[in-house]
Amino acid sequence: MRKRQFLKVLFALAGSGSAAACLAQGGERPVEWVHPYPVGGGSDAIARKLAESVGAQMGRGFFVSNKPGGATNIAAAYVANAKVQGAMVFTGDFATLAANPHLFANLPYDSAKDFAPAGLYARYPILLVVSSKVPANNLDEFLRWAEANPDSANFASSGVGSPQHLAAELFRERTGLKMTHVAYRGGAPAVTDLMAGAVSFALMDASTVVPQMKTGRLKVLGVASPERMKHFPDIPTLHEQGLTGFEAFAWQGMLVPAGTPRDVVDSLNRALGAALASKAVIDFFANIAVEPWFSSPDEMARFVAQENERWGKIIRDRGISLQ
Known part of the structure; x- marks a missing residue:
């Protein structure tokens, strides 16, 4: 059900207005990149690097707005209630999209209805x-x-x-x-x-x-990856040491508020892909042992649904709760 709802929101974007009109909403208003973690951490540095690069690709100003706390729920609720289309993106990750829907009995947002994916960017x-x-x-x-x-x-x-x-x-x-x-x-x-x-x-x-x-x-x-890390090839995988198929990793991607036109989402995705392919961003990721990981919006939607199901089972089986 959650996967169908998420994909329904995604496909509904295709019939919306033009990217140019939406990106021009509010004149030259810069795009707010809402980030659910504090200033100074590794993921914050990544958001700022990508905001700079994506903004340059699109010819549009981006700024990072940190809203930490509540296991990402404060930032997620802010975006869900903002009703801004074309001038806001959000760092969506494992917590907001895969874990929290199972850890919390009551959330101030619906991860399947309030956001739409624009593309994965980090593993x-x-x-x-x-x-x-x-x-x-x-x-x-x-x-x-x-x-x-x-x-x-x-x-x-x-x-x-x-x-x-x-x-x-x-x-x-x-x-x-x-x-x-x-x-x-x-x-x-x-x-x-x-x-x-x-x-x-x-x-x-x-x-x-x-x-x-x-x-x-x-x-x-x-x-805990299928293959050894590119920049640390001497570290063996757990799979090759006998824990067959064992894989676990954290991840992040770009979300937009639900209702954002699909052509805007596609424009953001193209800019995100170009940013991740740039030498400056590749080198930046390598220096902090994070892997660039680009996907289409549709691929991100399918991946999120799989992660939600996979980790939801672990959370239920272990009786883990934050509320």
């Missing part, structure tokens, strides 16, 4: 990392250690219901390990405690972990 690989105090250097050694030491097999995440938490729950399901979850308010404090040995391991996004890899205070055992 955040997730790594299995362990404290240097854990005597394991690969997946097999870690699994044997965790089975023998269940009281010590505690894992960190950046928060309940985060991609890192749910990736670890999937890992628990696939391996059968007895594990204790320790939730933090963000990835940085989680990694700090991991390096100190206060927690044993985590499935953490590469952009948070990579700056700490050279300290020697944590070990990267594998990446």
